[in-house]
Amino acid sequence: MHVRHSAAVLAATVVIGTATPAVAASPSPSPALPSGLYGSTDPTYDGVWRQSLALIAQHQVDVEPATAAVGWLAGQQCANGAFAAFRADPSKPCDAKLMLDTNSTAATVQALSALGGHDTRTAKAVTWLKSVQNKDGGWGYAPGGASDANSTSVVIGALNASGADPAKVLKDGRSPYDALLKLSLPCADGGAFAYQPDKKGKLTANADATAAAVVGVLGLGMTSAKAGAPADLTCADAAHPTPERAAANGAAYLAKAVAKEGYLQSVLPGAEDQPDYGNTADAVVALAARGGTTAAAGPLRWLERNSAKWAAQSGPAAYAQLILAARACGADPRDFGGTDLVKRLTATGPAPATASRDDSGTSVWWVVGAGLAAGAGIGFLLSSRNERKQP
Incomplete structure (x- = not known):
């Protein structure tokens, strides 16, 4: 699941010209970058995020990452358990000026939980996440920010990975699922999820949020999402939809959105009818999780044919997303449309500790x-x- 974010991060991504926290790859590595970090671009907005995805993807294909890579990620943690997008000098204590966020924290929990041996760190991170849970049961990108589908979903993934039951993580009697269900739309609006209500309280269908929320409302995350049993993906209204019903409706929306061209369109200004590769990869995972591999086959094939250039330009998080999409559908990430995604991802960071x-x-x-x-x-x-x- 690729999660995207508060107004601050969305503003940043518009500036750097992508729809995700990942930054377009630079022609040459920066000598100032930490040696354990994946990718060669400025990590200010996405360092912890892309590192977490890279480690998760490597774990999924049984590649043991370099000790330096794991150590860099673990060392980004603040004393209160939270993570920011990037700390240039982890030796300095986190202060009030540092922008902590739920997405970086939750992604790191999923990565370190998968790798094992970091229970103290992940427990502190989960405790922090619980401490900033909103009264509606969800999370915003920044502590205290309005709940959004993407952030709530990535935190559900962290809870799942750490062994907690998201349904039992309550604030004022409301769980993360309650927050997501409030963002689900009726079938008249396609059954999608909104990112969050606008200033007037109106919900608008959002494919990115829907891909995240389908996985989240099923109680899954980046380390646990996999193909489910084949299922009919038709939208059906209910007075009080269950999480399973909302997931089916969201998956039906995604299936319709990718049916014609095989991909989701970019929502960035001026990007009309332009593929959004990252969101399409997320949609593959969501469709597979709720509808089985057949439901995800179309967009997966499209990615196999068309994503190589995008991934090469976008870096480790992009390769990781494609690996997770391939794994969710039982495809071979080492031969993804002729590209060895595992080899390409590994090449963006320090040499792994073991062979795959x-x-x-x-x-x-x-x-x-x-x-x-x-x-x-x-x-x-x-x-x-x-x-x-x-x-």
């Missing part, structure tokens, strides 16, 4: 010794890796 698992489920560790190289040649050891931890 091959298709048979066996890890291949190449052990090269100087004596062997001079004598009998190169030996190798095949060892089975335990099934990765399921969040």
Whole structure:
């Protein structure tokens, strides 16, 4: 699920010309960037986000990330448990000027929970998230901000990953699902979700918010969303829709939105009828989670044919989104329309700690010794890796 955000981040993304926190790739790496960070662009608005997605995607394909990469992400945490989009100097305590946000915090919880061994950090982060929950049960991007579908959904993913039951995380008796259901629209409006009400309280269908909310209202996140059983994706009104019903309605909206061209359109000003690759990848995950692989097949095929250039320009978060979309549908991220997404993602950061698992489920560790190289040649050891931890 690709989550996008408060007014501050949305404003920033308009400035940098994308629909996501990811920034267009620069021609050459900046020497000032931390060595453990994925990507070569300015991390001010998306450093923690893209790092989290990169680590989640690598975990999903059984690549153990570099210790430096994990350490950089963990080291971004503030003393109160929260994360900001980026801290240039983690040795300095977080102060009141630093903009903490729920999206960076929740994405990090999902990444560190998947990798394991960071229970203290993730527990502190979840405690902070609970402390800034709104009275409607949801979350905004910034603490105290109005709840939105995207932020609420990424926090649900964090709760899921940390072992908490989102339905039991209440504020004034309301859960995150209550907040999302308030943002769901009737079938007359396509059954979509709104990002958040406008100043007059009106809800407007938003494909990005819908893709996030379908996964969120099912109680899933980036580490747990996978293809569900094949299901009919028709919209059906109910006086008091259940989360499952709202998810089906949202998926029906997405299915209709991608039916003609195979992709979701960009909502940026001046981008009429222009594909939004990231949102389309999110829609694939949402459609697979609620309607099964058949429901997601069309936009997945479109991404396989058309996303390589976008991912190369956009960097690690884009590769991660495509890997998660492929995994949700049972496709091979190492041969995604002829592109090895895993290799491309790995190339944007420090070398991973281990080799990846091959298709048979066996890890291949190449052990090269100087004596062997001079004598009998190169030996190798095949060892089975335990099934990765399921969040």
